[in-house]
Amino acid sequence: MKSKINILFISILLFSGFLEALGSPPPPKKTRSSSRGTSCSISRTKFTSSDLIDYRFGAIVGLNSATFNTKSDHITDVMFGITGGLAAQIIWPSGFVLQPAIMYSQKGCMLSGSGIVYTIDYVEIPAQLMYRLHISDIKPFAFVAPYGAYALGIKTEGDDGESEERFPTDMLNKLDYGVKLGAGFDVQGIQLTFGYSLGLGQVINVPYSIRNSVFRVTVGVFF
Numbered sequence: 682m683k684s685k686i687n688i689l690f691i692s693i694l695l696f697s698g699f700l701e702a703l704g705s706p707p708p709p710k711k712t713r714s715s716s717r718g719t720s721c722s723i724s725r726t727k728f729t730s731s732d733l734i735d736y737r738f739g740a741i742v743g744l745n746s747a748t749f750n751t752k753s754d755h756i757t758d759v760m761f762g763i764t765g766g767l768a769a770q771i772i773w774p775s776g777f778v779l780q781p782a783i784m785y786s787q788k789g790c791m792l793s794g795s796g797i798v799y800t801i802d803y804v805e806i807p808a809q810l811m812y813r814l815h816i817s818d819i820k821p822f823a824f825v826a827p828y829g830a831y832a833l834g835i836k837t838e839g840d841d842g843e844s845e846e847r848f849p850t851d852m853l854n855k856l857d858y859g860v861k862l863g864a865g866f867d868v869q870g871i872q873l874t875f876g877y878s879l880g881l882g883q884v885i886n887v888p889y890s891i892r893n894s895v896f897r898v899t900v901g902v903f904f
């Protein structure tokens with residue numbers, strides 16, 4: 682009976698030691714000596730991709746030269762509008778930059794020979810993917826940016842009184858979408874961009890195709 686108690690007591694001690702060994706931290710690794718005789722220790726610091734990503738925020742303003750891509754009998758000419766908003770940048774060391782933004786943008790067209798200008802106010806959300814080169818302080822880049830937009834309203838200026846030349850607000854499609862392409866450069870937080878915006882959505886509910894087409898020049902300041 683006494684021997685059984687001793688065996689049980691020894692078993693409990695061994696099991697307790699095993700549990701304690703599992704919970705204790707591993708022993709420190711030994712340092713390795715280099716070929717020059719100097720020793721170096723292995724750092725336990727873990728670096729993640731977020732340690733290498735930079736974030737910036739800024740404001741953008743610019744000018745639109747807009748018209749409609751249409752197959753109607755009307756010949757459209759360009760109208761000029763403004764654009765501007767707020768943007769953020771997510772910058773990777775590889776040169777890629779993701780630049781989402783929320784923008785106010787005036788688009789539309791002028792009917793050639795009539796002086797009638799259609800202006801549509803949009804809230805636009807582009808997601809601009811850029812690739813930048815590092816050349817001294819100048820960073821040239823190219824970009825592509827899908828976008829979605831919401832129309833706030835349409836107004837007509839210079840109407841000559843012909844009602845068939847007007848588009849009522851209820852004929853306007855509120856949602857638009859498309860893609861932007863362009864290039865530019867960054868210089869110490871100042872961004873100059875030249876781009877073209879191709880609308881893919883039908884702008885106005887009419888039997889023929891009407892889509893937005895915009896050339897754009899913008900200047901941004903990022904901090």
